[in-house]
Amino acid sequence: MVVDRRKMIVDAATNSFSQFGFKATTMDQVAKIANVGKGTIYTFFSTKEELFDEITNSLIKEMKIAAEEAIDETLTFQENVHRALYRILEFRLEHQLTIKLFQEGREMRTPAAMEVIERIEKAILNFIKDKIVKAINKGEIQRCDPELTSFVMLKLYVALIFDWEKNHEPLSKEKIAKVLEQYIFEGLSK
Template identity: 35%
Template sequence: MNEMEWDEPSIKLSFMLDHLPEEGCIQMTNHHTDERYMKIINTATEVFSMIGYKATTVDRIAKTAGISKGAIYLFFETKEEILIAVMDNYIREMIGKAEEAINGEGTPEDRLYRAIYACIMYRKNLCILDKLTLEAGQFGTVVSHNALNKFNNATIASVRQLLDKAVERDLVHIENTEVTAFALAHLYDALTAQWELHHEPLKDEVIFEMLRKVLM
């Protein structure tokens, strides 16, 4: 695991992927370069986002992708495995956004705040999470509940690891990074989903400044 050098360009945040279990990392194999594999992932993402996990079938994914069910079973044994791979793909995209932020312009502190914010706000406008939340609440779908937990835990774990690195470099002074990461993630949810139930949406810049004050 490489140590992060905050003032050097092209920082890689691969350490933030450490929390992903091996069985959930199918795309880390050579499969992720296979055109059929990526077509399955992209199509499944689209279908899950439209109708949720419960209503989705492997046959629906295959027909929408224009491939055979047999082709899907070359990569996945079950529909649940497909959802896991989709969530892992989102997690990697989230970390990619954080990497862009940490390698952007600004002071080390500013880049840190933006990387953390990139992780926390990545879930915004992800329709699949809304569908999974609805299913978990209305139908008690265990797979949907587990997928949501996977994404939420990955978000918090990624923010915590960023905070740990920042504490090591004396960029922030936090006694408990786990609690802080948890609080930041849930504060964002409160300032968006919960706030917007009865108020006009807050601008991203306003939310960013509020979250940053937690770390100051």
């Protein structure tokens, strides 16, 4: 194997999806960038969707690794959840592919893009759910429904980072941590 054609294709497609999104990326274009015949792509991937899936699955794996790296076992559950969630949402802003995909899902409603967004959200929820289950077993937090708790945490995070910005000055990382602590971990009551 002189050149890894599969890798060439995946790299070309990653570039194109990142720059133009799913819909505006054509198989002809990918073939040209990858320096292969279009037919070659179809010896590795049977549809455009399958090629896209391979790339987005890598993306999700990368996100998981980034989140896992943000966690520091010597810190508390609270701090770790904050670090992991913040890292994941930061990841979204750093990676052209996620930016493009979220934009495409929002603005053009491309089904393939929307499906990936859902897969990403589910992966994040599972990640947090897992951390919650472990924290419950270690007695670090109160018994609670992990499914519901991870859902509440993610929604709150996304709201504080992305929705709040639409009408207010962005919240700093520290402010977000404080808000999370105040509401989820402490409660408002006197």
